[in-house]
Amino acid sequence: MENFLSGVKDAVSRFRELKGKPVRIISHLDADGLSSSAIITRALTREGISFALSTVRQLDDYVLDEITRENYPVIIFLDLGSGSLSKIEKIFHDREVFVIDHHNLEDYKHKKIILLNPHVYGIDGGKEISCSGITYLFSKALNSINLDMAHIALLGAIGDMQEQNGFPSELNRFILDDAIYSDKVEVRIGLRMFGMQTRSINKVLEYTTDPFIPGVTGSDEGARRFIDELGINAKIDGKYKKLVQLSHDDLKKLVTGIILRRLGSEENPDDVLGKIYLLKEEKDESPMRDAKEFTTLLNACGRMNKSAFGIGSCLNDKLLKKEAIQLLSDYKREIINALNWFHSHRKEIIEGDGYVIINAGDQVKDTLIGTLASIISKSNIYGKNTVLLSMAYTLDGQIKVSVRSVGEAKRDLKALISNVVEKVGGICGGHKYAAGALVSQDKEEIFLKEVKEQFTKLILEA
Numbered sequence: 001m002e003n004f005l006s007g008v009k010d011a012v013s014r015f016r017e018l019k020g021k022p023v024r025i026i027s028h029l030d031a032d033g034l035s036s037s038a039i040i041t042r043a044l045t046r047e048g049i050s051f052a053l054s055t056v057r058q059l060d061d062y063v064l065d066e067i068t069r070e071n072y073p074v075i076i077f078l079d080l081g082s083g084s085l086s087k088i089e090k091i092f093h094d095r096e097v098f099v100i101d102h103h104n105l106e107d108y109k110h111k112k113i114i115l116l117n118p119h120v121y122g123i124d125g126g127k128e129i130s131c132s133g134i135t136y137l138f139s140k141a142l143n144s145i146n147l148d149m150a151h152i153a154l155l156g157a158i159g160d161m162q163e164q165n166g167f168p169s170e171l172n173r174f175i176l177d178d179a180i181y182s183d184k185v186e187v188r189i190g191l192r193m194f195g196m197q198t199r200s201i202n203k204v205l206e207y208t209t210d211p212f213i214p215g216v217t218g219s220d221e222g223a224r225r226f227i228d229e230l231g232i233n234a235k236i237d238g239k240y241k242k243l244v245q246l247s248h249d250d251l252k253k254l255v256t257g258i259i260l261r262r263l264g265s266e267e268n269p270d271d272v273l274g275k276i277y278l279l280k281e282e283k284d285e286s287p288m289r290d291a292k293e294f295t296t297l298l299n300a301c302g303r304m305n306k307s308a309f310g311i312g313s314c315l316n317d318k319l320l321k322k323e324a325i326q327l328l329s330d331y332k333r334e335i336i337n338a339l340n341w342f343h344s345h346r347k348e349i350i351e352g353d354g355y356v357i358i359n360a361g362d363q364v365k366d367t368l369i370g371t372l373a374s375i376i377s378k379s380n381i382y383g384k385n386t387v388l389l390s391m392a393y394t395l396d397g398q399i400k401v402s403v404r405s406v407g408e409a410k411r412d413l414k415a416l417i418s419n420v421v422e423k424v425g426g427i428c429g430g431h432k433y434a435a436g437a438l439v440s441q442d443k444e445e446i447f448l449k450e451v452k453e454q455f456t457k458l459i460l461e462a
Contacts, residue, residue: 001170004121005137011098011116012141018096022050024072026063028079028131029055029302031159031295035132035152036078036100037307038314043139043146055307057367057400058438059084060427064091076100079131082117083429089113100138102131102160104414104431118171126431128169132156136175150178151185151279151291152314158277159295161433165192165274185277185291191243191255192274194296198287200240201254202227211272213261230257244285281316287325288313297324300331303367338364338372350448355455356382357448358390366392370402370436377404385410389417389451393441401437401447403430420450 023044027037037053044051052072056063059080064087067075074096081088081099085106088097098114102125105117116134118125136153139146153175157163167173179185190196192211195204205216205223216222227234232250234240246254258272277291288294294313301310306327312320341363342349350357358376360369369392377388384407392400403413413435414428421428424447426439439447 001123001174004118004123004171007121008116008134008137009141011100011114012138014096014114015098015138015142018074020047020049021073021096023052023074023076024067024070025051025053025076025078026059026067026080027053027055027077029057029307030079031298031302031310032130032132032156033079034298034302034307034310035156035159035314036130036135038311039132039135039139039146039149039152040076040078040100041311042149042315043142046143046145053311055302056080058427058429058436060438064088068092074098078135079103080429082106082115082119085113085115100131100134102126102129102134102431103429123171124432126160126433127162129171129175130156130160130162133172133175136178140178147178148182148184150175150182154179154185154277154291155295155298155314158291159298163275163277163292184280186280188276188278189273190276191251191258192272192276193243194292196243196276197285197290197293199242201232201234201243201246202240204243211258211262213258216261226257226261230254242285287328288321296331297328299371300324300328303365303371304331304334305367334365334368335371335375338368339375342372342376350452351382352452352455354385355387355389357451358388359448360390360392362393364392366394366398366400368392369400370404370434373402373404374434377406382406387411387413387416387455389455394438397441398426398438399441399444399447401428401439403435403437405433408433416454420447420454423450 025037025040027033033055037055041051041053068091075092076098078100080101082101082103082105089112100116102118105119116138118129132153133156136149139149157172162172167176193204193208202223205213205226206220208217216226230253232253255272278289279291279294282289287297297313298310301307301324304327309320309324309327313324342358364372369390373388373390386406388404388406390402394400401417403417405413412432414430414432417428417435417437421437421439424439424443426437428435428437430436
């Protein structure tokens with residue numbers, strides 16, 4: 001950790017040598033990328049440095065070509081770029097380039113790029129720190145006033161699945177300590193269920209997949225019956241309360257009931273209790289009060305092509321927060337549509353030995369196909385260690401591919417998809433625990449053939 005923090009300081013020293021030259025920022029559009037964008041834009045604003053920001057789905061030739069047409073002397077890539085270092089250096093050899101990222105590195109010895117990536121220091125960026133965490137440490141080293149943005153960095157870490165009922169890594173705990181010290185975050189122990197602040201109790205129970213509750217998850221009737229059996233005072237004026245509105249006694253009944261219902265069906269039936277991260281500046285019942293729900297909102301903004309709403313929400317812009325909350329409702333409808341498509345087309349899903357291929361074609365938005373795969377990976381539909389590969393068409397004739405694992409990834413998902421793309425053509429990115437790719441639609445058949453061969457080979461070698 002100390003070597004990495006020293007590397008952060010060195011990068012900041014190089015940045016200061018630029019003496020406030022205008023900056024062009026290119027960032028990924030997921031929760032980690034948007035929280036990184038919020039941190040860097042506020043940090044630069046505080047330094048009086050002018051900048052322009054774009055968020056992108058992936059760093060492809062089109063994006064790079066567009067940037068070459070602009071004459072910003074300094075370029076910062078956030079949450080992307082580590083797999084394209086040779087290309088970036090060749091294209092922008094006459095500019096000052098910073099790559100702040102936590103993804104796996106291209107096998108390349110850079111000469112000019114200022115690269116801030118934990119993998120250089122032997123730190124697993126997939127597990128131990130997100131890009132928003134690195135961006136926060138960079139900004140804090142630039143000016144200590146930026147300590148007040150530690151809570152934004154936590155959003156990126158949570159969005160990248162680095163919170164596991166606590167933060168296992170020293171770097172993320174270091175950032176959490178800063179967020180608590182700056183009085184922006186409160187950590188509580190409570191029900192580890194999504195939607196506590198915003199959803200009615202029956203819907204929280206019906207839609208929960210982590211934890212999975214037998215006879216309740218996925219069933220509206222089962223959820224309502226479960227509430228009645230527990231004798232919980234769950235309604236106000238005939239309408240179900242939000243989970244956060246339950247009394248202390250009713251909450252205890254619910255926790256006990258969930259633990260008992262999960263006995264015998266789970267390794268840890270009591271893991272429904274865990275750490276909850278509350279943002280103290282947000283009002284009760286706000287969808288942004290619970291950090292985990294905030295990350296969903298950020299992903300919604302990115303996936304629905306409204307990144308500015310997410311960045312503004314991180315920076316507490318009231319108007320943009322209002323727009324983001326409305327967008328979140330639209331996003332949830334799209335997710336429900338995607339899940340409905342999946343469940344109604346199970347017969348068309350390719351289910352092999354240890355792997356599943358979900359080819360949605362043009363039936364699911366390409367911006368949502370990774371989210372669909374992530375939800376399915378946590379739903380108990382498929383067994384642990386099953387590799388899920390999902391696909392959807394893009395508007396420009398490509399196929400967006402996302403790869404996830406049920407449970408903790410036992411195989412390197414980035415290496416898996418890279419092997420396929422090398423033979424078929426396209427671009428890929430991500431890390432061991434979540435990866436993705438873009439391939440041409442006219443290569444769909446050969447891509448599927450190669451994927452099946454690679455998956456079968458992996459299973460036989462396991």
